[in-house]
Amino acid sequence: MTTVETPTPRKMTVIYSRADKVFRGIVTAGALTSLVALGIIAGFLILRSSGTFREFGFNFLTGTEWFSAGEDPLGGATAAADEANDGSIFSIGPMIVGSVVVASIALLFAVPLSIGGALYIEFFAPRFIYRPLVILLDLAAAIPSLIFGLWGVEIFTSFGVRWATFLNDRLGFIPIFSVEFENFGRSPFVAGCVLAALVVPITTSVAREVYSRTPRDLIDTCYALGGTKLGAIRSVVLPYGKSGVFAGIMLGLGRALGETVAIYLMLNLVFKYSFNILDSTGGNVASMIALKFGEASDKEISALMASGLVLFVITLIVNTIASSIIQRTTPRA
Amino acid sequence: MSNVAALTGSTNPESTVPTPQRPWAGRRSERLITFARLVVFGVLAIGLTVVTPLADVDGWAVAFLILNFAWVIGITSRLGTKERRNAIARVVVTALGVVAFVPWLSIFATVLWRGYRGLYPGYFVGDMRVTTPDDELNLGGAGHAVVGTLIMVAIATLITLPLGILCGIYLTEVRGRLTFLVRLFVQSMAGVPSVVAGLFIFTTVVRSMEKYSGLAGGLALAVLMLPTVSRTAEEVLKLVPDDLRSAGYALGARQWRTAIMVVLPTVRAGLITAGILGVARVVGETAPLLLTSLNTNGFVWNPVGGTLASLPTYIFAMFNYGTEYSVARAWTGSLVLLSIVSALFFLARRLGQRKNQK
Numbered sequence: 001m002t003t004v005e006t007p008t009p010r011k012m013t014v015i016y017s018r019a020d021k022v023f024r025g026i027v028t029a030g031a032l033t034s035l036v037a038l039g040i041i042a043g044f045l046i047l048r049s050s051g052t053f054r055e056f057g058f059n060f061l062t063g064t065e066w067f068s069a070g071e072d073p074l075g076g077a078t079a080a081a082d083e084a085n086d087g088s089i090f091s092i093g094p095m096i097v098g099s100v101v102v103a104s105i106a107l108l109f110a111v112p113l114s115i116g117g118a119l120y121i122e123f124f125a126p127r128f129i130y131r132p133l134v135i136l137l138d139l140a141a142a143i144p145s146l147i148f149g150l151w152g153v154e155i156f157t158s159f160g161v162r163w164a165t166f167l168n169d170r171l172g173f174i175p176i177f178s179v180e181f182e183n184f185g186r187s188p189f190v191a192g193c194v195l196a197a198l199v200v201p202i203t204t205s206v207a208r209e210v211y212s213r214t215p216r217d218l219i220d221t222c223y224a225l226g227g228t229k230l231g232a233i234r235s236v237v238l239p240y241g242k243s244g245v246f247a248g249i250m251l252g253l254g255r256a257l258g259e260t261v262a263i264y265l266m267l268n269l270v271f272k273y274s275f276n277i278l279d280s281t282g283g284n285v286a287s288m289i290a291l292k293f294g295e296a297s298d299k300e301i302s303a304l305m306a307s308g309l310v311l312f313v314i315t316l317i318v319n320t321i322a323s324s325i326i327q328r329t330t331p332r333a
Numbered sequence: 334m335s336n337v338a339a340l341t342g343s344t345n346p347e348s349t350v351p352t353p354q355r356p357w358a359g360r361r362s363e364r365l366i367t368f369a370r371l372v373v374f375g376v377l378a379i380g381l382t383v384v385t386p387l388a389d390v391d392g393w394a395v396a397f398l399i400l401n402f403a404w405v406i407g408i409t410s411r412l413g414t415k416e417r418r419n420a421i422a423r424v425v426v427t428a429l430g431v432v433a434f435v436p437w438l439s440i441f442a443t444v445l446w447r448g449y450r451g452l453y454p455g456y457f458v459g460d461m462r463v464t465t466p467d468d469e470l471n472l473g474g475a476g477h478a479v480v481g482t483l484i485m486v487a488i489a490t491l492i493t494l495p496l497g498i499l500c501g502i503y504l505t506e507v508r509g510r511l512t513f514l515v516r517l518f519v520q521s522m523a524g525v526p527s528v529v530a531g532l533f534i535f536t537t538v539v540r541s542m543e544k545y546s547g548l549a550g551g552l553a554l555a556v557l558m559l560p561t562v563s564r565t566a567e568e569v570l571k572l573v574p575d576d577l578r579s580a581g582y583a584l585g586a587r588q589w590r591t592a593i594m595v596v597l598p599t600v601r602a603g604l605i606t607a608g609i610l611g612v613a614r615v616v617g618e619t620a621p622l623l624l625t626s627l628n629t630n631g632f633v634w635n636p637v638g639g640t641l642a643s644l645p646t647y648i649f650a651m652f653n654y655g656t657e658y659s660v661a662r663a664w665t666g667s668l669v670l671l672s673i674v675s676a677l678f679f680l681a682r683r684l685g686q687r688k689n690q691k
Binding site (some may be wrong): 002017020022023024026027028029030031032033034035038039040042044045048069112113114115116117119120121124125126134135136138139140142143144145146147148149151153154155156159162163197200201204228229230231249254257258259260261265279286287288290293301304305308311312315316318319320322323 | 361386389390391394415416418419422423425427428429430431432433434436437438440441444447490495496497500502504507509513515517518519520521522523524525526527528529531532533534535536537543556559563587588589592593604613614615616618619620623624645648649660663664667670674675678680690
């Protein structure tokens with residue numbers, strides 16, 4: 001036997017002509033424009049919010065008070081608002097906790113639903129509804145969140161209240177299901193359910209995509225060894241798609257944390273740490289920004305910028321985790 | 334197919350390859366029986382909702398699920414645990430799948446059912462200058478909101494389509510030193526919460542122009558649209574076979590000529606799709622517009638002439654007004670918005686399919 005030596009590839013040098021250099025320059029400039037624009041915008045955001053961070057420090061993230069003295073940002077601030085120390089206090093602790101609480105409730109429902117939904121579409125659905133289901137799934141991901149909010153308030157609330165009442169009746173002795181007032185309509189639980197409906201299309205379509213890429217021969221091997229469909233799913237499909245589905249869930253989490261209008265319509269914003277998910281108190285950083293923005297003073301705007309920055313950083317971390325996993329798991333084209 | 338043809342030694346594969354058989358698939362009679370069983374269970378579940386505390390549609394669903402469970406456990410009692418688990422898993426997964434789809438079907442149905450009431454031809458030409466939200470539904474309209482949305486989406490598209498395509502070309506053709514950085518930024522931009530995009534533009538554009546405007550709204554939408562467009566453009570450009578590029582180079586074309594005259598025309602439909610998907614992504618965005626362009630009651634054609642209405646903010650305002658007619662107006666607006674999104678979505682699909690067929 002003789003070993004065949006593969007020759008090492010020759011190093012190639014590319015010399016670009018002037019026209020090519022111009023072309024590459026233009027394209028690079030175009031790609032960099034977006035980078036620079038984002039950089040400038042983020043810079044402004046940091047600059048404008050730095051005052052708030054300097055004044056309130058770490059307390060901005062943990063405090064529970066939001067009080068402002070001032071007027072509309074474009075109508076000119078009042079004299080009181082211009083002074084450095086006018087008694088305004090800004091902090092978003094309950095809103096951060098609220099965001100996490102609502103997003104967790106949403107994921108609690110969305111994760112099983114989307115994994116089940118993806119498995120159903122890929123492995124159980126009859127052939128003739130497979131394509132309509134996939135189309136509907138993609139279309140559902142494009143429904144504006146505003147419409148989810150409307151639907152949540154007008155249609156879902158009656159169901160949500162019934163479920164919340166049931167939970168409170170049967171499990172009210174557990175602290176998180178206890179309430180102060182029996183008025184469940186605008187509780188984090190109901191809002192979380194609507195948010196789940198909003199997140200499910202995203203996570204399901206990622207999960208379905210991942211499951212559909214499971215190597216067919218591995219599944220067939222399972223069947224050939226006498227395995228059932230459940231066996232094939234448990235031993236091949238689920239392990240194969242684990243990281244991809246996790247990435248999809250993180251994308252959904254990012255969406256849930258940053259959701260604005262649906263939460264705005266569904267929740268009462270209350271600046272109080274609350275873990276009673278059936279109580280009509282809650283909040284979310286994004287919807288708080290939209291709510292307080294209308295009549296915000298100059299200083300309050302700076303505080304809102306700071307809240308936006310916090311939200312931005314949180315979602316950036318979540319999304320970076322998701323996209324790095326997706327990049328690692330998708331085969332390169 | 335070619336493997337089978339080789340095994341059977343045939344030269345004409347189409348005539349000898351048997352159509353794939355699926356012996357495990359249920360026969361027609363079996364499927365009919367299954368269907369009949371589900372109908373019977375459905376009726377029984379209605380009965381259960383009457384006699385037990387379970388009520389309404391969700392109660393019916395629970396009853397239906399319990400009946401199915403009972404049936405599956407009963408029918409598999411003679412089989413082994415493996416088969417039983419499989420049958421139970423089938424019921425569970427099917428139930429989860431159906432439940433996952435119910436909210437969206439409900440949303441489509443609700444928007445159609447509540448939205449069509451307020452629809453009349455004048456809805457698309459009228460505005461709300463002399464009509465209060467509480468007036469009868471055959472007065473006023475959302476023409477001004479549609480125009481505002483069109484203006485802002487047009488601004489966003491004009492900015493992001495060239496930039497997004499340039500980003501895509503940079504990532505696939507030029508592959509410069511910053512490829513990693515550009516891709517990272519585009520991906521992290523995709524995760525920017527929409528309200529934060531609105532804040533971005535408020536701090537920069539609205540503050541420096543000292544007024545809310547359609548231009549600011551369009552820019553905020555552009556921030557949200559750019560990632561979608563550039564990522565789709567990149568995906569599409571990746572699909573161009575390297576052979577085409579090599580052929581271009583072999584014919585003596587420089588890189589710029591190959592890119593502009595070979596690669597880009599090949600994926601024209603795909604690039605249009607990228608634009609359409611981007612538009613579909615931002616046309617329903619509400620939060621950034623609440624911070625940048627607000628709402629008006631009349632037609633405004635000037636993108637820098639102060640506040641500008643848009644469909645989402647129109648719906649939002651009507652819904653928050655909270656009377657019977659104003660909420661009906663909000664639903665009608667939602668119907669128009671959802672129709673636009675769906676139309677764009679199917680247009681993009683259509684273009685994508687035609688591209689794949691070639």
